[in-house]
Amino acid sequence: MESFNFKARRKTGEVVVGVINAANEAAVAAYVRNQGLMVTKIAKTDVQKKYFWSGLFAGKITMYDVAIFCRQFATLVGAGVALVSAMDILIEQTDNIKLKAVISGVAQNVHKGASLSEAMNLYPKVFKPVMIHMIQAGEAGGILETVLEQLANQYEKDYRLRARLYSAMIYPAAVLCVAVLAVAVILTFVMPIFTDLFKSLNTEMPWPTRVVMDLSNFIKSGFGISFIIAFVASIYLGYRQACKSQKFCLRRDILLLKVPVLGKLYNKIIITRFAATFAGLSRSGVPILTALTVVSKAMGNLYAEKVLLEARSNVQKGLGLAGPMRKSKLFPSMVVNMISIGEETGSLDYMLDKVAVFYGNEVDDMTGRLQALLEPVLIIFMGIVVGFIAVAMLLPMFDIVTKVGNL
Numbered sequence: 001m002e003s004f005n006f007k008a009r010r011k012t013g014e015v016v017v018g019v020i021n022a023a024n025e026a027a028v029a030a031y032v033r034n035q036g037l038m039v040t041k042i043a044k045t046d047v048q049k050k051y052f053w054s055g056l057f058a059g060k061i062t063m064y065d066v067a068i069f070c071r072q073f074a075t076l077v078g079a080g081v082a083l084v085s086a087m088d089i090l091i092e093q094t095d096n097i098k099l100k101a102v103i104s105g106v107a108q109n110v111h112k113g114a115s116l117s118e119a120m121n122l123y124p125k126v127f128k129p130v131m132i133h134m135i136q137a138g139e140a141g142g143i144l145e146t147v148l149e150q151l152a153n154q155y156e157k158d159y160r161l162r163a164r165l166y167s168a169m170i171y172p173a174a175v176l177c178v179a180v181l182a183v184a185v186i187l188t189f190v191m192p193i194f195t196d197l198f199k200s201l202n203t204e205m206p207w208p209t210r211v212v213m214d215l216s217n218f219i220k221s222g223f224g225i226s227f228i229i230a231f232v233a234s235i236y237l238g239y240r241q242a243c244k245s246q247k248f249c250l251r252r253d254i255l256l257l258k259v260p261v262l263g264k265l266y267n268k269i270i271i272t273r274f275a276a277t278f279a280g281l282s283r284s285g286v287p288i289l290t291a292l293t294v295v296s297k298a299m300g301n302l303y304a305e306k307v308l309l310e311a312r313s314n315v316q317k318g319l320g321l322a323g324p325m326r327k328s329k330l331f332p333s334m335v336v337n338m339i340s341i342g343e344e345t346g347s348l349d350y351m352l353d354k355v356a357v358f359y360g361n362e363v364d365d366m367t368g369r370l371q372a373l374l375e376p377v378l379i380i381f382m383g384i385v386v387g388f389i390a391v392a393m394l395l396p397m398f399d400i401v402t403k404v405g406n407l
Contacts, residue, residue: 006032065099073090187215271330278295289315292309
């Protein structure tokens, strides 16, 4: 189907304009006449132009948007609605302008003869390889509704996990921002007043005061600000350049897994993502070699990707998944043993579901504990920084008062 603009008149002479998806202009004309209107103009709409300007100011397509899309799509497919008709309904129901444009593009390609997975594959930024392969398997096996439901469940879980991690970071980030702002204001506006006062009294400065005064002068000077900006920019650009090296990225990802406490949380997130994604692909009937390739790319960690590709190579040789996974130390013994049992009993997707649920709960618990621990630590840190500056300002004043009292 294609998108058409139409212009028509009511019997009263009132002008009516609108947009409709239809097979051709004749279908548009028939639809408009059925509404009791007289057609005056019909023109084909370019989907990309139609949504371009509004899309510029629309929010991005989130994981939650895709989850809702999958859920609604599954309901329509389950009700026996044809694919293109289902997508026309979704276009009307979708609030996100960018997603609306993507669905329109997919619908047009399906109408031209492409399969749903082929049409979706033209939008890799929205529909990830995991989703494409699962839908491809769903089309081949006649279980598209089931696959879409699985995708909706998985995207909703991923969205909730990401939302929890972000919410756990909001408070620490806010406290750090307030601390930096408070220190910047004190050093830029308050400390110079005390500096001039202390210099006019020819008072010898204690070392904390000298440190804070030097820092204040450094920040206030044009060189200081330029140095800070140049330093931050050089670190950022250097990191971006280093990330072009796969060897650097691999070492970085291994190092991230070894960071105390946070590395353990990151490891649990990787295991949850692996188990949930692999279970979905396996249940949908995607071949295990293809599933391992797709899952490895979805990990977001080069070391995890390397381990899974080694496991794929093992499977290709007729061996099991467990060997490379056990050797890597990335996957705990419990996970490896459950996968081995799943392979032997033919219930791999069931075992992976159990792993995903267990480690998903572990991530929730650990995130909550870290958040509870970070709050008092950051408050103490902020108190130490601000307290040090306050002491640095007050010490010379105590010295002045002591000297005056001794006169």
